[in-house]
Amino acid sequence: MNDQWTDRLSEYVDGELANGERHALETHLATCAECRAIVADLRKVVARAKALEDRGPTRDLWPRVAQRIRGDRPVRHDRRRFSLTVPQLLAASIALILLSGSGAWLALKPRQSAVVTPRPDAEFAVLNVSTRRTDAAIADLQEVFDRSKSRLDTSTVRVVQQAFTTIDRAIAEARAALVADPGNAYLNLHLADTMRRKLELLRRVNAIAAAQS
């Protein structure tokens, strides 16, 4: 069977025919059982394709991948600008920005965020005070989280703990780097921002835990 509509049936199934053609085809379908059967089959094929399950390789490919990437660290545009530890801090910073939906727009401008603009010492003093306050707030919220995390299911707590591990590592690395270079504008801002992210995450998780009670 191959009438004038046969080759257009997939377009009909996909809703891609113009109104006039669609009406004409539907008129044809009303009288052509064969085309109706094909349309039904095509719809099943589409559904079957969407339901195909992914299967992985029969052997573990990671050892070979790991071997190939060993010694081949990706080159970042900002690597030349900082010491070896700063790219890691920057990466962690991006991760932390992504942890917050409200901060996602910053991720769209990673190069601008990596540009260091020297700030007057007075501003660092303000940052230090702010950091101490944030420390205290984090400690309070951490205490609340420790008390209330039993209200969350274990998989959620696990993911949250992983995020905290990442954040805490970034904070520790920033603080260690600041010991060696206390006037570094990027590191000061990075530390303050990282702590703020932890604060935001703690507030969010605690609110959700409270809602579970």
Place this chain on the structure above:
Amino acid sequence: MPRQVLEVTLTADSVAADAALAASGDATAFERLYRAHVNRVHSLVRRMLDADEADDLTQDVFVRAWEKLSTFRGESAFGTWLHRLAVNVVLARRKTLGVERGRFHAGEDSLEDVSGRRETPEVAMDFEEALSNLPDGARQVFVLHDVEGYRHEEIARMLGVVPGTSKSQLHHARMALRRYLDR
């Protein structure tokens, strides 16, 4: 926020964190990304190329991803970015093999080969196997459109053909595969 939404969000955050860490050279974070995505990538590669190429190409995809991670800016989900990269690696491989153009327009005979086997129980194929026996052009378009959800305009750009060719190949593929719906 409902718990399920939170979990999905936090899982996505975890993937984004791993992507950022991997971009800075953290191979452990990259292994987590590999474990989370290898099944999808391998399935895509296997469906678009021959099964015996799938392992090698899957490795190539992840090595390429490692090399290109610094270009991942987080505008899309990491999985979406990786998937598009995998499609590009597969298409590049096909060009290297020198089969794309020639076999894209051939294929009616191959389609008949696929449909012709269905009547013989001893060589019965399941749906995935029948898919792997489609001629290359129809197979690519079917996988990209019906399995992976790309639009004809996108597929046409990827394959260097006009959208009408993509539509035509898709229809031929579906017509051949409808014979294997129950397998």
